[in-house]
Amino acid sequence: MKVLGISCGRRMGNTEIMVKEALMGAEEAGAEVQFLRLQDYYIKPCTGCNSCAIDIMEKGGGGACSLKNDDFPFIDDLVMDCDGLVLGSPIYEKSPTGLFKTLEDRMGPSHDQGFRIVAQKIREEKGITTGTGPDPRAFKPRAASLIAVGGSEWDTLALPIMGMFCLTMQMTVVDQILINWIGLPKVVTFHDDKLARVHRSGKHVAESLKKGVENAEYIGEPGMCPLCHCKLIEVRHGNDPYPCICALCGVRGTLTTDADGQVRFTVSDEDRPHSHLLLSGKFEHLQELADVSLKPPANYGEANARSQKYRDYLTPLMPPAREKGKKAEAGEEL
Numbered sequence: 001m002k003v004l005g006i007s008c009g010r011r012m013g014n015t016e017i018m019v020k021e022a023l024m025g026a027e028e029a030g031a032e033v034q035f036l037r038l039q040d041y042y043i044k045p046c047t048g049c050n051s052c053a054i055d056i057m058e059k060g061g062g063g064a065c066s067l068k069n070d071d072f073p074f075i076d077d078l079v080m081d082c083d084g085l086v087l088g089s090p091i092y093e094k095s096p097t098g099l100f101k102t103l104e105d106r107m108g109p110s111h112d113q114g115f116r117i118v119a120q121k122i123r124e125e126k127g128i129t130t131g132t133g134p135d136p137r138a139f140k141p142r143a144a145s146l147i148a149v150g151g152s153e154w155d156t157l158a159l160p161i162m163g164m165f166c167l168t169m170q171m172t173v174v175d176q177i178l179i180n181w182i183g184l185p186k187v188v189t190f191h192d193d194k195l196a197r198v199h200r201s202g203k204h205v206a207e208s209l210k211k212g213v214e215n216a217e218y219i220g221e222p223g224m225c226p227l228c229h230c231k232l233i234e235v236r237h238g239n240d241p242y243p244c245i246c247a248l249c250g251v252r253g254t255l256t257t258d259a260d261g262q263v264r265f266t267v268s269d270e271d272r273p274h275s276h277l278l279l280s281g282k283f284e285h286l287q288e289l290a291d292v293s294l295k296p297p298a299n300y301g302e303a304n305a306r307s308q309k310y311r312d313y314l315t316p317l318m319p320p321a322r323e324k325g326k327k328a329e330a331g332e333e334l
C-alpha cells in the first residue's frame with residue numbers, strides 16, 4: 001500500500017509541512033510513503049496538440065504525450081504506482097498553483113479513466129497488439145486527500161480545481177481540507193489542531209485503502225454537492241429548467257433555501273448518473289464530444305481558406321531576447 005505525497009508549495013513551506021504530517025499519519029496506519037515537491041520538477045505545459053486523445057481514440061493506445069525531455073514521465077509513473085495520494089497546494093489567486101495546473105493539464109484526457117476504458121475496448125475489438133495500451137495501474141481503486149493552504153480565506157477555486165485531478169483519474173477523494181490564515185513561512189507548526197487534522201487525513205487515506213476504497217467514508221466538510229462535496233455551485237441561464245450545476249462534477253440540481261435560511265443543492269436520482277464523477281457521466285461526455293465538438297462540418301475542407309485572413313492578420317510579438325520561434329526552457333536566463 002503506497003501513499004504518495006505531492007506538495008506544490010515552497011521548499012519546507014506550510015504546504016510541505018502539512019503534506020508530510022499527513023504522510024506520517026498514513027505511515028502510522030501501515031502505508032509505505034513517498035514524497036515529492038513539485039517545484040523540484042520541470043514540467044512543460046500542455047500545448048493542446050491532442051495527440052494523447054488521438055492515440056487513445058484511434059489506436060487504443062496509452063495516450064502518450066508528444067512533449068519530450070521533461071520530468072513528466074517520472075511523476076506520471078509515481079502517480080500511477082501509488083494507491084493513495086495526499087495532494088497539497090498553496091492557494092495562489094484563490095486557486096492551486098499554476099505549476100499544479102500544468103501537471104493537471106498533462107494528466108487530462110490522456111489519464112481520464114473514461115478515455116482509458118474506451119482505449120482498452122478499441123484494443124480488444126480491433127485486436128491491436130502493437131504499442132502500449134492504457135497503463136493497467138490506472139484502473140486500481142485509489143483514495144486521495146486534498147489539502148489547500150492559504151494566507152486568508154480567498155480560497156473558493158482551490159479545492160474544486162484540485163478535485164479535478166482526482167475526478168479525471170477516478171480517484172476517490174476521502175477527505176479535503178482548507179487550511180486558512182497561514183501566511184508566514186512555517187507558521188503552521190504553531191497550529192496543533194491543523195497538524196492533527198491533516199495527520200488524521202493521511203491516516204484515513206491509508207485506512208480507506210485497507211478497508212477497500214468502495215467502502216471508504218468521506219470525512220471532509222460535506223460541502224453542497226451530494227456527489228463530490230464541492231461547495232461551488234454555478235448558476236446558469238435563468239430560463240433553463242436546471243439552472244444550477246456543481247462546478248466540479250457538473251451534476252445538475254436545484255438550489256433551495258429552508259425556512260431556517262439553510263441553502264441546499266438537491267440532485268434527483270435521474271440526474272445523478274450524469275455527474276462527471278461517475279463513469280456513466282464520462283461516457284456521456286465522450287459521446288457528446290464525438291457527436292458535437294469533434295464532428296467536422298460537411299465543408300470542413302474550407303477551414304484553412306476561412307481562417308487565412310486571421311493567419312495574415314498581425315504578426316505575434318516575440319520575446320526580445322530569443323530568436324524567432326525559440327521557446328524558453330526551464331532555468332533559461334534572458
Ligand SMILES: Cc1cc2nc3c(=O)[nH]c(=O)nc-3n(C[C@H](O)[C@H](O)[C@H](O)COP(=O)(O)O)c2cc1C
Pocket residue numbers: 009010013014015016089090091092093094095149150151152153154155181182183184185186
Ligand atoms: C502569488 C501568490 C498568491 C497568493 N494568493 C492567495 C490567495 O488567493 N488566497 C490565500 O488564501 N492565500 C494566497 N497566498 C498566500 C499563500 O497561499 C500562503 O502564504 C501559503 O502559506 C503558501 O504556502 P507555502 O508556505 O507552502 O508556500 C498567495 C501567495 C502567493 C505567493
